Amino acid sequence: MPELPEVEWYTRRLVQLVQGRTIVHVHLPDPEIVSGGRVSDLVGALRGKKILNIRRHGKAVVLHLGESCLLIHLRTSGKFVTEDPRLTEPKFLRIALMTDGESHLSLCDPRRLSRVHWIQSPDAATHPFIASLGPDPTSTEFSGHVLMSRCGRGRRIKEVLMDQKVLAGIGNIQAAEALYLARVDPRRRVGELASEDFQKILDAIRRSIAETLELEHGSTITYVQEDPGQSKFRVYGRAGKPCLECGSLLQTYKIAGRSTVSCPRCQS
Numbered sequence: 001m002p003e004l005p006e007v008e009w010y011t012r013r014l015v016q017l018v019q020g021r022t023i024v025h026v027h028l029p030d031p032e033i034v035s036g037g038r039v040s041d042l043v044g045a046l047r048g049k050k051i052l053n054i055r056r057h058g059k060a061v062v063l064h065l066g067e068s069c070l071l072i073h074l075r076t077s078g079k080f081v082t083e084d085p086r087l088t089e090p091k092f093l094r095i096a097l098m099t100d101g102e103s104h105l106s107l108c109d110p111r112r113l114s115r116v117h118w119i120q121s122p123d124a125a126t127h128p129f130i131a132s133l134g135p136d137p138t139s140t141e142f143s144g145h146v147l148m149s150r151c152g153r154g155r156r157i158k159e160v161l162m163d164q165k166v167l168a169g170i171g172n173i174q175a176a177e178a179l180y181l182a183r184v185d186p187r188r189r190v191g192e193l194a195s196e197d198f199q200k201i202l203d204a205i206r207r208s209i210a211e212t213l214e215l216e217h218g219s220t221i222t223y224v225q226e227d228p229g230q231s232k233f234r235v236y237g238r239a240g241k242p243c244l245e246c247g248s249l250l251q252t253y254k255i256a257g258r259s260t261v262s263c264p265r266c267q268s
């Protein structure tokens with residue numbers, strides 16, 4: 001499942017590949033991926049449109065096309081691919097935007113859960129999906145104080161960090177990694193934390209995002225669940241293995257139905 005770093009990486013790639021390009025053809029093998037208007041209208045409306053800029057908010061990517069926007073939400077298994085559909089159609093292709101200059105944006109999704117929302121307005125911020133999201137943790141306007149004010153008091157901190165309405169883009173992996181870096185037990189109730197803990201947690205989220213981004217290279221991304229190799233994370237995927245700091249065995253348990261991993265000593 002993509003989290004903020006993967007979507008950020010994709011967004012940077014898309015900026016390189018298609019920002020400033022003009023859409024010359026829309027290939028739509030799965031029309032159900034589109035919402036917000038009639039598919040036949042969308043295909044016609046997109047042709048000739050220039051992709052003015054591409055922005056990420058949380059796990060969503062927005063293509064600004066002037067009078068309209070496309071909001072792409074990859075959900076659990078969507079990914080952009082680099083294979084050129086004009087040569088061989090990639091497996092599970094749902095939509096491809098061909099642009100001038102022979103570049104393209106191709107979205108594949110084996111589970112068909114991704115969505116492309118056609119927003120017939122120049123401003124995506126008013127779309128209910130974007131409007132429902134909390135601030136992006138990489139935003140300079142976000143702070144530990146803002147995080148504390150959005151967390152409430154009663155829920156466990158890990159569950160809160162994964163709530164997209166509190167902050168956008170953090171999933172199971174980044175929440176577990178950030179809480180380990182911040183030395184906070186994921187089971188702590190928000191109301192039990194000191195005010196300075198929220199800045200520590202936000203700093204740890206930013207550090208974890210930056211470190212995950214540094215690991216990405218090449219032309220495509222392999223999601224964690226597709227890669228049976230050694231975990232590249234400090235705690236995620238390492239339950240029962242020794243903590244990299246203190247050597248204690250990492251423990252696993254569920255919070256809000258999701259498995260989590262933490263160190264019984266470093267995060268006590």
Ligand SMILES: [Zn+2]
Nearest residue numbers: 243246263266
């Ligand atoms: Zn430890």
